[in-house]
Amino acid sequence: MKAACWMGAHRVVVQEVPDPKIINPRDAVVRITSTAICGSDLHLYDGYMPTMEKGDVLGHEFMGEVVEVGPGASSTLRVGDRVVVPFPIACGACLPCERDLYSLCENSNPNAAMAEKVFGFPTAGIFGYSHLTGGYAGGQAQYARVPFADIGPLKIESDLSDEQVLFLSDILPTGYMGAEMCDIEAGDVVAVWGAGAVGQFAVASAFLLGAERVIAIDRFPYRLEMARTNTGAEVINYEDTDVNQALKEMTGGRGPDACIDAVGMEAHHGTGVIQAYDRVKQAVRLETERPHALRQAITSCRNGGVVSVIGVYGGFVDKFPMGSVMNRSITIRSGQCHVQRYMRPLLERIERGEIDPTFIVTHRLGLDEAPAGYETFKHKEDDCVKMILDPSA
Amino acid sequence: MSVPHDGQAVRLAQGLGWLSIALGISQLASPKTANRLVGVQPTRVNRDLMRLVGVRELVAGIGILSRRQPSGFLWARVGGDAMDLALLGNAVASQRDTHRDTRRTGAAAAAVAAVAALDVVAARRSVATGQAPEGNTMEARTAAITINAPSETVYASWRDFEGLPTFMYHLESVQPTGDGRSHWVAKAPGGTTIEWDAEVTDDIPGERIAWRSVEGASVRNEGSVRFADAPGGQGTEVSVELAYSPPGGAVGSLVAKLFGEEPGQGGAVGSLVAKLFGEEPGQQISDDLRRFKQLVETGEIARSEGSPWGSRAKNAAHQKDAHPREDGEIRAAIDEEQGVGP
Numbered sequence: 001m002k003a004a005c006w007m008g009a010h011r012v013v014v015q016e017v018p019d020p021k022i023i024n025p026r027d028a029v030v031r032i033t034s035t036a037i038c039g040s041d042l043h044l045y046d047g048y049m050p051t052m053e054k055g056d057v058l059g060h061e062f063m064g065e066v067v068e069v070g071p072g073a074s075s076t077l078r079v080g081d082r083v084v085v086p087f088p089i090a091c092g093a094c095l096p097c098e099r100d101l102y103s104l105c106e107n108s109n110p111n112a113a114m115a116e117k118v119f120g121f122p123t124a125g126i127f128g129y130s131h132l133t134g135g136y137a138g139g140q141a142q143y144a145r146v147p148f149a150d151i152g153p154l155k156i157e158s159d160l161s162d163e164q165v166l167f168l169s170d171i172l173p174t175g176y177m178g179a180e181m182c183d184i185e186a187g188d189v190v191a192v193w194g195a196g197a198v199g200q201f202a203v204a205s206a207f208l209l210g211a212e213r214v215i216a217i218d219r220f221p222y223r224l225e226m227a228r229t230n231t232g233a234e235v236i237n238y239e240d241t242d243v244n245q246a247l248k249e250m251t252g253g254r255g256p257d258a259c260i261d262a263v264g265m266e267a268h269h270g271t272g273v274i275q276a277y278d279r280v281k282q283a284v285r286l287e288t289e290r291p292h293a294l295r296q297a298i299t300s301c302r303n304g305g306v307v308s309v310i311g312v313y314g315g316f317v318d319k320f321p322m323g324s325v326m327n328r329s330i331t332i333r334s335g336q337c338h339v340q341r342y343m344r345p346l347l348e349r350i351e352r353g354e355i356d357p358t359f360i361v362t363h364r365l366g367l368d369e370a371p372a373g374y375e376t377f378k379h380k381e382d383d384c385v386k387m388i389l390d391p392s393a
Numbered sequence: 394m395s396v397p398h399d400g401q402a403v404r405l406a407q408g409l410g411w412l413s414i415a416l417g418i419s420q421l422a423s424p425k426t427a428n429r430l431v432g433v434q435p436t437r438v439n440r441d442l443m444r445l446v447g448v449r450e451l452v453a454g455i456g457i458l459s460r461r462q463p464s465g466f467l468w469a470r471v472g473g474d475a476m477d478l479a480l481l482g483n484a485v486a487s488q489r490d491t492h493r494d495t496r497r498t499g500a501a502a503a504a505v506a507a508v509a510a511l512d513v514v515a516a517r518r519s520v521a522t523g524q525a526p527e528g529n530t531m532e533a534r535t536a537a538i539t540i541n542a543p544s545e546t547v548y549a550s551w552r553d554f555e556g557l558p559t560f561m562y563h564l565e566s567v568q569p570t571g572d573g574r575s576h577w578v579a580k581a582p583g584g585t586t587i588e589w590d591a592e593v594t595d596d597i598p599g600e601r602i603a604w605r606s607v608e609g610a611s612v613r614n615e616g617s618v619r620f621a622d623a624p625g626g627q628g629t630e631v632s633v634e635l636a637y638s639p640p641g642g643a644v645g646s647l648v649a650k651l652f653g654e655e656p657g658q659g660g661a662v663g664s665l666v667a668k669l670f671g672e673e674p675g676q677q678i679s680d681d682l683r684r685f686k687q688l689v690e691t692g693e694i695a696r697s698e699g700s701p702w703g704s705r706a707k708n709a710a711h712q713k714d715a716h717p718r719e720d721g722e723i724r725a726a727i728d729e730e731q732g733v734g735p
Binding site: 001003005017018019020021023024025026051053054055056057072091093094095098106107108109110111112113114125128131134135136137138143145147148 | 539686693694696697698699700703709712714715719720723
């Protein structure tokens with residue numbers, strides 16, 4: 001089959017690899033009908049995520065048709081089922097899984113000892129996302145092996161299109177969880193850093209959960225325009241506006257009740273000096289992140305507010321404003337999304353027409369064009385927000 | 394986790410390690426002052442010499458503090474003491490003509506001699522604890538994990554000894570032989586095996602199992618596993634303790650040679666047992682417990698394309714690239730870990 005493989009920083013090659021097969025009893029094999037490039041894939045593309053190996057198949061947002069089912073998954077899944085696959089691999093049996101904390105599954109990461117050294121305790125396996133999260137082949141391919149297939153994949157039995165349900169695999173639940181962690185109450189103002197795909201869904205979800213106003217912060221006018229027209233957000237372009245000051249003014253001097261960081265480890269812009277400081281330290285691996293959005297989210301948040309972190313971080317941040325967090329009673333909540341918890345309720349919201357996730361799709365390419373897709377996406381060329389790949393094309 | 398053997402010896406070695414580092418830093422920082430203190434003219438050659446001695450002290454100090462078995466670095470310190478005494482002797486000889494600072498140099502030599510005596514004591518004790526004769530010391534390792542299942546279930550899974558090799562990769566087979574005894578076969582490098590008979594010494598359903606090798610085993614060993622309800626009914630805490638003693642006598646020499654090491658040459662118990670199974674035993678038990686938990690909770694061992702052998706810390710450094718493989722290749726990778734030894 002064809003698969004998009006990571007071959008080093010800024011190098012993705014679509015090449016022939018063997019078809020995946022059942023390895024464990026609870027595995028299934030899925031023929032992929034739609035897959036996507038995630039903003040978090042760009043951290044791998046840029047080489048900032050440790051423990052990648054040349055040849056790793058990328059991709060953790062995919063859906064398709066079940067073509068083979070192991071004996072341990074056959075009670076819930078049949079050949080021919082149409083499924084969306086959640087990006088965290090989770091067993092469903094350990095304590096975190098029982099508590100709906102699927103991205104913290106204790107059994108799905110064979111490289112748990114490696115993750116333990118970096119994070120203190122290991123986290124779940126993830127498709128196509130470095131060896132720290134298990135070394136699983138990803139879904140930017142024509143087929144994928146899906147472990148614990150009896151509990152992960154969500155069956156789609158209605159006639160919704162791929163584009164309407166594909167994002168249940170990651171970014172829609174991720175944006176939703178970002179908003180849910182804000183404990184939004186009527187009248188709340190929520191600010192969202194990053195108006196990429198996840199940020200767009202965080203904005204939409206904050207409104208769904210009852211926020212009165214949502215403010216999107218980015219530097220690309222086309223992304224801010226997307227948030228304004230599709231979700232009704234107010235916007236700040238941080239390239240021409242002092243964000244802290246603007247947020248204060250927009251909230252009567254008090255600050256937003258909750259701030260969502262939908263940017264993560266490669267934040268683009270700070271003041272010139274801070275940006276240069278972070279870039280240099282990240283380049284020589286003295287810190288693994290450029291956490292400017294997170295710093296700003298913390299210092300902008302109102303006293304006693306919530307900072308919700310859904311942008312991906314991989315290691316250690318520098319110049320972290322802990323004094324602001326502690327003295328102002330800020331609550332920080334975060335996590336890789338527990339996708340399995342949100343898939344069904346969000347599918348129902350899609351079916352009821354409460355949210356239509358297709359508005360973020362700007363590019364549709366064949367799998368063969370994945371290398372060009374990564375370049376376009378990375379450089380935000382051609383007003384790119386979300387890129388869908390068709391493995392059959 | 395390693396169970397410490399001789400606290401006093403460890404403290405002495407650590408004290409000497411810190412002394413080395415302190416000396417090294419001051420010698421490097423101001424070789425001139427250091428030369429004057431020991432009554433030696435701070436000429437350029439002497440200053441360079443003092444810097445070299447400083448580097449040597451730093452290396453020895455770091456070596457002693459960072460090693461579980463620092464005996465090599467402690468003996469290196471003894472060698473360094475001899476070198477220092479020779480240098481100081483040389484200094485005294487050259488001072489005879491000038492009669493300058495002989496008293497300072499003599500005091501320095503006396504101090505070096507006193508520290509040398511301590512170094513010899515520490516080095517000898519370090520070796521003594523490292524190479525205890527069979528019967529005196531067992532190197533114990535512990536690890537624990539919480540499994541989301543009732544203690545009776547977890548106990549029953551462990552008590553089925555024949556199933557242990559499924560998750561304990563260093564074992565090839567365990568066969569019950571009756572009377573609470575069993576025959577254990579473990580893998581050793583080069584496709585060889587080590588075998589012994591063991592007997593169950595304690596067996597309380599849902600609570601504890603203990604076993605030990607019977608008289609005459611080539612690798613004397615014992616182990617126990619305790620099952621305790623986790624707080625709040627959140628599963629079962631499983632705590633394992635395994636202890637091995639090194640093979641002694643002729644067998645010991647044979648085993649040592651097998652691993653390319655001269656018997657009695659710096660090979661401490663820990664490192665010998667580690668080599669026996671190809672990795673650090675503490676890590677190995679943690680890996681075993683992870684796989685045991687996976688089997689009990691999910692019915693399978695998690696395998697990825699990058700880690701087809703499943704949880705195994707020693708393979709972190711040589712992952713396969715994560716793309717699908719032909720059937721045979723996955724099977725071979727699994728067999729490599731489970732079938733042919735470490």
